[in-house]
Amino acid sequence: MTGESSRFDRRLIAPMFVGSVLNPINSSMLAVALIPIGAAFGVPPSQTAWLVTGLYIATAVGQPVMGRLVDLFGPRPLYLIATSLVGVAGLLGALAPNLGVLVGSRVLLGLGTSAAYPAAMSLIRSEADRTGMDTPAVILSSLSVANQVIAVIGPTLGGLLIGLGGxxxxxxxxVPLSVICVVLGALWLPRRARSRGAEGLDYAGIALFTTTLVSLMLFLMQPRLSRWYVLVLALVLGVSFVITQLRVVxxxxxxxxxxxxxxxxxxxARQVxxxxxxxxxxxxFTQWLEEARGLSASSAGLLLLPLSLAAVLVTLLTGRRxxxxxxxxxxxICLVAAAAAQLFIGPSTSIWVLAVVGVIAGIPQGLNNLANQTALYQQADPARIGSSAGLLRTCVYVGALISAAANAHFFQHGATTTGLHDMAIFLLAVAALLVLVTFAKLPE
Structure with missing residues (x-):
């Protein structure tokens, strides 16, 4: 195969990349906004953590749903509808009169950002089939780099925006990001819908999965013995979900x-x-920088640059393999080192030491994300690549939900140094488990 038909359609790159970074940019910008939002509404970090939880419950459910719809109907219609919702969510959040409405806007934002990544993976797979390419390592690494670059500018951009106008x-x-996605998608995404058959959505499964996550998070955000019934409800719903999934066609x-x-x-498991x-x-770490270390949102955003730059550099150096x-x-192993380093920082720790700790934490972000994304591409059934990619992103958001619960628990009385050190011990346990899972089954 020669000529244009053997080349990846580069017109697809812009809508794929811009759409796929909508979720990372909103995640990373929020990191520096939690303390200002809490101050504006008079609530502690244990309450603003619901801004993280709301987004990731929506995306944990939305990613596999959108992935299934992409497999059934093709990427174009799902991409256009979902990215339109992002603009609506942005307006709702900007005008929110209270924390409840703001959390609602984050839920809508989570749904709106759920289609772009499975759509991108589906487009990559269809282009590989059309051109006869093997695993397109360059495209996959570029997609990962795009997300890492957003991690670079997200906290800094968030800090600058807060400094400019709150x-x-x-x-x-x-709103402008949504407009850009819709225009690019309408211009360049393929119009022909792909149908994988007459199978529809498993509404019972979606409902059970959603209620399981919500009830589990309601317990984890305030884990007390007096609320044991919430945990029991989550377990019952979870078992019902598993039984249902094993029985339906x-x-x-x-x-x-x-x-x-x-x-x-x-x-x-590694992704989670x-x-x-x-x-x-x-x-x-970001909330601690602002509350305990006394940095402004803008300064905290700038201090996170070494972390994200390290992640980008690692991705660039290793992405082509x-x-x-x-x-x-x-x-x-680097995640173990980052968790251990966090145990030894305090309010008097110098800025350059904090930057070094950020660099150590950035390295595993670049390595793990790219490795697991490549592994999924090699391991998943090609006919269900959209669903599999959506589930990989769901694993990201399950990890984020667990981290939100940890933040709410360790910072329930504010982002203190004691809470940060307790968080570090928790992270050491998570990192040790990751080492065990990694060595238990190593892909080539």
């Missing part, structure tokens, strides 16, 4: 396929653990 601007910026999450694909299960570490550091074994080993 926290409302981190929501308003979603077209389940929301195909647990039978997972049962026959052990390498993919390990990839999902890696992002518990990543988001616990991003939100916990499809092999993932070394990345997983190095990523898990």
């Amino acid at each position: 926290w409302h601007l981190i929501f308003t910026i979603n 077209a389940p929301f999450i195909d647990l039978r396929v997972l049962g026959g694909n052990r390498p993919l299960i390990f990839t999902y 653990l890696a992002y518990v570490g990543a988001y616990s550091f991003l939100y916990g 499809a092999a993932i074994r070394g990345k997983l080993v190095a990523g898990s």
